[in-house]
Amino acid sequence: MKSFFDKTGKMALGSRLRMLTARFTDDATEIYKLYDLPLSPKWFPVLFILIEDTEKTITEIAEEIGHSQPSVTKIIKEMAAAGLVASNLKSADKRTNVVKLSEKGQQLSEKLKVQLVDVEAAVETLTSEARHNLWEAIAEWEFLLDHKSLLRRVNEEKKLRESKDVRIVEYEAKYQSAFKALNEEWISTYFTMEAADYKALDNPKTYILDRGGKIFVALYKDEPVGVCALIKMDDPDYDFEMAKMAVSPKAQGKNIGWLLGNAIVKATKELGGKKLYLESNTLLKPAISLYHKLGFKKVVSRATPYARANIQMELVLDN
Amino acid sequence: MKSFFDKTGKMALGSRLRMLTARFTDDATEIYKLYDLPLSPKWFPVLFILIEDTEKTITEIAEEIGHSQPSVTKIIKEMAAAGLVASNLKSADKRTNVVKLSEKGQQLSEKLKVQLVDVEAAVETLTSEARHNLWEAIAEWEFLLDHKSLLRRVNEEKKLRESKDVRIVEYEAKYQSAFKALNEEWISTYFTMEAADYKALDNPKTYILDRGGKIFVALYKDEPVGVCALIKMDDPDYDFEMAKMAVSPKAQGKNIGWLLGNAIVKATKELGGKKLYLESNTLLKPAISLYHKLGFKKVVSRATPYARANIQMELVLDN
DNA sequence: TCTAATTACATAACTGGTTATGCAAATATA
DNA sequence: TATATTTGCATAACCAGTTATGTAATTAGA
Known part of the structure; x- marks a missing residue:
């Protein structure tokens, strides 16, 4: 028995505890008799x-x-x-x-x-x-x-391990289909695709990269599972917009949103941007909470080409 | 909950273990889902x-x-x-x-x-x-x-505590009825009372004390629960016989036989005896094992007035 | 070599807990 | 003040183990 638990490792802690418990309760019966x-x-x-x-x-x-x-x-x-x-x-x-x-x-x-x-x-x-x-x-x-429950602790270990398998890379032409598909997936789940979506998703080079923007792709075990774009804005108040962030539901819980967001913020700084802008919808609770975690604050309304946008946020970069 | 176990003390170790086990197994279910x-x-x-x-x-x-x-x-x-x-x-x-x-x-x-x-x-x-x-x-x-199981450990604690409530005292006239009753109890359970029994049990003063012997009584919480006699022998080989040892079944497991035996051995030494003799029956397993523990060794047959005697033992005192 | 004992396992019933559910009493609320 | 909600508890059904028991296959023994 001892050797069994030596082999299984800590995974069997529950089993082992149960058996020790059984010894005590069995003896308890005899002790009362005594x-x-x-x-x-x-x-x-x-x-x-x-x-x-x-x-x-x-x-x-x-x-x-x-x-x-x-x-x-x-x-x-x-x-x-x-x-x-x-x-x-x-x-x-x-x-x-x-x-x-x-x-x-x-x-x-x-x-x-x-x-x-x-x-x-x-x-x-x-x-x-x-x-x-x-x-x-x-x-x-x-x-x-x-x-902190064992469940939470295990979950944290899982994320930690998995995030080691996640790499954030710069956009290449081969990721265009993933860029479109990942975005289309969540947009059409919660809303409907709009004209502005098709423009950017079908022609990322023309509409994003050539205008001085960037796109990052999150790879999990070399498969693209998340994307996010940094779009140059033509606006006196803002330098860049963070947009088209999408993470595959299959890759949830691996901190991918956080890693993409950080890559965007870092790139903005490298490009000399001072203020980052984004539009979203309050329906997307996890997204909003991620934006808060990244440091974004809500700002007052502003004209937008997207019907689904009902919240706008900004991040002022301090360096 | 913690405070509950603080109050109960170690007695609730089993309960506490069971609850900790439950936490692990509950979380395990969730972890598999994760x-x-x-x-x-x-x-x-x-x-x-x-x-x-x-x-x-x-x-x-x-x-x-x-x-x-x-x-x-x-x-x-x-x-x-x-x-x-x-x-x-x-x-x-x-x-x-x-x-x-x-x-x-x-x-x-x-x-x-x-x-x-x-x-x-x-x-x-x-x-x-x-x-x-x-x-x-x-x-x-x-x-x-x-x-060593918990049961055995608790049992040892119990004996230890109870033996503190046991006192070995010298015989007094008021213990005569107990001396007879305790012996009659076990003799008539396993064998039948013989003439020699009645002589000694009815007249302990004449047949034991006045001839230079001794009787010890074990009191548990001041109630006589065990007796044993040291009888002067008229024999070139032996000085004294240990006889009429009886312990109430209600007082079993309190080491009383051992305490009485030790009192007898000590008294033999004080009286200058060198060799102690006893007769018993191999049917009485716990008694025989007690005699061994006291240091008695089996000896070859010798004439005895008791029909029930089928084993004889002696203890040679070294000081 | 034939019978008796043992072994491997399935099934049933029990144990000490749990969650789910329903009902009556008490409390909160419009 | 009538109605909705909450509370306290009994009951039922379940859960992950256990012991007890019966049966078929194998092994031991006279």
């Missing part, structure tokens, strides 16, 4: 709460011990059948089921305290024999996972 | 084994991953339904169900490897953030519990 306590180990958390604070409702107990409410309902039912608790006590709120220990339950809990002392001592001995403190380790991991 | 792997997390151990060694029987897999055989049977059934494994492959032994990954299963396992790397990295990061190493702690506790 002390001649007619208790089911699973009653322990509920019993413990009722020893501490005499009267409690089902939901209160569930919250305190971290179980679901139906779990506590079941446990209380079993304990009531064993004569350890009195439930459905009269209370102002008739929905609640107020529970407290019966006489028998109190007597039993006195005997339980003796057992608790021995178990505590046994675990303490175990802890002193071990170099690694399991109890403290659990507490610490609970804290760390509260702060 | 990688677009149509796998159930519970398949992982089986899948892992099949990636390592192509062909395996159900029982082999169960042993390697530490699950029960029916658990593996169920998992294989599910994986077969999902088209990941081919089961019931032809084999010499027709009882066995030989299983291997299908083409689809192999493709999926390739994708799984990518995920494994990310999870490993995420857990590694977690470990580096933590002061206590959970993975190592689990491995160590598994080892320590293999060596």
Whole structure:
């Protein structure tokens, strides 16, 4: 068994924990027998709460011990059948089921305290024999996972790894079809293609590059999965417009938008631009949030050839 | 939740482990989704084994991953339904169900490897953030519990604590009824009371004390629960006989036999005895093993007034 | 060599939890 | 103040494992 987990690595942490848990719960049953306590180990958390604070409702107990409410309902039912608790006590709120220990339950809990002392001592001995403190380790991991779940941590690792496979390159003629297709994909999903779209997407060289603009392509494992254009503007207020940003849905979650955006900002600076402009639609939540992350701020309306534009943003470059 | 476990103490280690386990397995489901792997997390151990060694029987897999055989049977059934494994492959032994990954299963396992790397990295990061190493702690506790189970450890604590409530005192007239009752209890359970029994048990003063012997009584919480006599012998080979040892079944597991035996040995020395003798019956396994623990060795037969005696032992005192 | 014991596995039933759901009581709101 | 929403809890159904049990195939033994 040990060797199995050595082979699997940390991926099997859940499995390994489950097995260790099983050892404890199996032994718990025997330990209760040893002390001649007619208790089911699973009653322990509920019993413990009722020893501490005499009267409690089902939901209160569930919250305190971290179980679901139906779990506590079941446990209380079993304990009531064993004569350890009195439930459905009269209370102002008739929905609640107020529970407290019966006489028998109190007597039993006195005997339980003796057992608790021995178990505590046994675990303490175990802890002193071990170099690694399991109890403290659990507490610490609970804290760390509260702060950031394993899912989020894995997701971050995934993005990190995948972004290493993403390269941002300058536009070449061979990417023209990808440039058009990627844009057409999202535009026609949310809106409809307009005349201005066709002009730029069909003739990027004439309409973007030759006029002093740039286009960047994001390659994931050498396949184009994202594009973005930097278009020279003929406007006293702005030097360049960031436009035609598109990322394939298949390549989502790889930070590609962020990498393209950064490439655009860097290129603007290299070309001596001071202010970057963009148009978008508030329907595109992830895009808007990306623009904010890149430092863009909303600006007041301005004439636009696109029907779908309902928000305009700018980024003032400080160097 | 944390505060709940702070209050309960180590007794709730099982509960706490179960909850931490739940966090991992819940997140595992989401992680598989993130990688677009149509796998159930519970398949992982089986899948892992099949990636390592192509062909395996159900029982082999169960042993390697530490699950029960029916658990593996169920998992294989599910994986077969999902088209990941081919089961019931032809084999010499027709009882066995030989299983291997299908083409689809192999493709999926390739994708799984990518995920494994990310999870490993995420857990590694977690470990580096933590002061206590959970993975190592689990491995160590598994080892320590293999060596001595929690049940045994708790039992030892219990005996230790209870033996503190046991006092060995010298016989007084008020213990005569206990002396008789405790002996009568076990003798009549396994054998029948003999004439020699009644003589000694009814008149301990005349037959034991007045002849230079001693009787010790073990009190548990001031109740007599064990007795043992040291009887002066009229024999060139032996000075004293240890006899009439009896411990109440209710007080078993408190080391009382051992404590009484030690009291007898100590008294023999104080009285200047060099050799201690006893008679017993091999039916009484725990008693014989106690005598061995006290240092008694078997000796060859010798005349005895007791029909039930079928083993004789002696202890030579060295000081 | 024939029978008895063992082995491999499928199935059923149980365990200690969970989520989903519905109903009655209490509270909030128009 | 009537209605909508929320709350507390019981019940049902599910989940990932377990133990118990029955059956067919194999192996051991008299």
